Amino acid sequence: MTKLRVGLLFGGRSGEHEVSIVSARAIAEAINAQENANKYELLPFYIKKDGAWQGPDVASQVLSTGEALSCDSKSNLWQFPAEAESIDVWFPILHGPNGEDGTIQGLLSLMQVPFVGSGVLGSAAGMDKIGMKSIFAQAGLPQVKYMALTREEIWSKSTIFAKCDDIEQTLGYPCFVKPANLGSSVGIAKVRSRSELEAALDSAASYDRRIIVESGVTAREVECAILGNDSPKASIIGEITYESDFYDYETKYTIGRADLLIPAPLPNSVIQQIQEKAIQAFTTLDCAGLARVDFFYVEATGEVLINEINTLPGFTSTSMYPQLWANSGVSFPELVDQLIQLALQRSSIPEKHE
Incomplete structure (x- = not known):
């Protein structure tokens, strides 16, 4: 049987470049695992921080060392490695802007x-917090109160005081200020x-020209993983707990700063609500393959509020998305296999049912 050539695409022009490398190393291991070795041939491709593509030889070195490469001022940004022409299916694991936002x-x-x-x-709707929340509101998904601003409004002395x-008056304190198009809690306060x-x-x-401000809420932070295309399935629910003031970048990526509770200790009725709303969010944005949907559960009122959707979540062996599926009965190598198969299914034209 001829093996499918899988182009693992990682790195990228994003502040989450290093996180992408860690995710790619885990996925590469899964593709090369015994369960998948007879199906797939792995060809890694690395995008440096300046946007230049590197072929399998260089990409394999980055996967081996786990270290990002320095940028070369002479890089040709529009020249793809020759091996790219032989790829049967791509597996992009580029977190953040220029990889998770619809561009790639x-x-x-x-x-x-x-x-x-x-x-x-x-991808674009899931990355842009303002667009995402507008679409969720139209779909009737409950959310915290929020306001959208532009850089021009913030940096203009004639408008900033009125906006504050x-x-x-609308949101009160505490509230959260976020760039609209960054991931991994970058720039959030x-x-x-x-x-x-x-x-x-x-x-x-300074990070983005569009800013969102959200009302603070006393709630538990819970997450659900989605897998599928037009008939997606929801995983069991996980919960994030931490001692810091909020789930910032340092807490998210420092070992021991946050704990994942899987499964989350929740009433069955709340679990069902979260799963249903996660699938609704996924289908409303016309997502495919995978996503992690994050919620606030307000125990005092029983409310389930959607926070955001992440269409290319962290994919290390310790990340929430693969852990949720592992605890739902889908191993890491099996999960990677299913995602590749879902990509192939989505690109094919189905037979018409009579």
């Missing part, structure tokens, strides 16, 4: 080769006063 998905679509994960629409007044709000808005505007 558009490129792979133009290549006319199947790829793992959501297409342009689901609106935030205080929890604020409790006017001075902190102004500083956080200024900082967030």
Whole structure:
């Protein structure tokens, strides 16, 4: 049997470059595992921080060492390695901007080769917090209160004070200030006063031209993993607990700073609500393959509020997404296999049912 050539695409022009390398190493191991070795031939491709693509030889070295390569000012950003022409299915694991936001998905679509994960629409909508929340609101998914701002409004002396007044009156304190298009909690701040709000808005505007401010809520943070295309399935529910003020970048990626409870100790009725809303969010954005959907569970009122969807979640052996499926009966190598098969299914034209 001829093996399918899987192009594992990682690295990228994002602040989550190093996280992508860690995810790619775990996926490469799963593709090469005994269960998948007879099905797939792995060809890794590494995108440096300047956007230059590197072929399997260089990419394999990065996977081996786990270290990002330095950028070369002479890099040709528009030249793809020759091996890219032989790929049967792509497995992009590029977290954050320029990889999770529909840009690489558009490129792979133009290549006319199947790829793992959501297409342009689901990826772009899932990455942009303002667009995502607008779509969720239209779909009737309950959320915390939020407001959207632009960099121009924040950095303009004629509008910033009025905007801060609106935030205080509409959302109150504490509230969270976030860049609209960054992942892994980059640029996010929890604020409790006017001075902190102004500083956080200024900082967030340095990361992105569009900013979102969300009302704080006393709630448990729970997550659900989705797997599938047009008939997706939901995993069991996991919960994140931590001692820090909120789930920031340092807490998220420092060993021992946060704990994952799988399964989360929740009433069956709440579990069912979360699973149903996770699938609804996935299908509303026309996602495909995989996603992790994050929620707030307000125990005092019994409310389940959707926080966000992540269309290319962390994929290390200790990440929440694969752990949720492992505890739902799907091993890491099996999960990677299913995602590749889902990519192939999505690209094929189904037979018409009479």
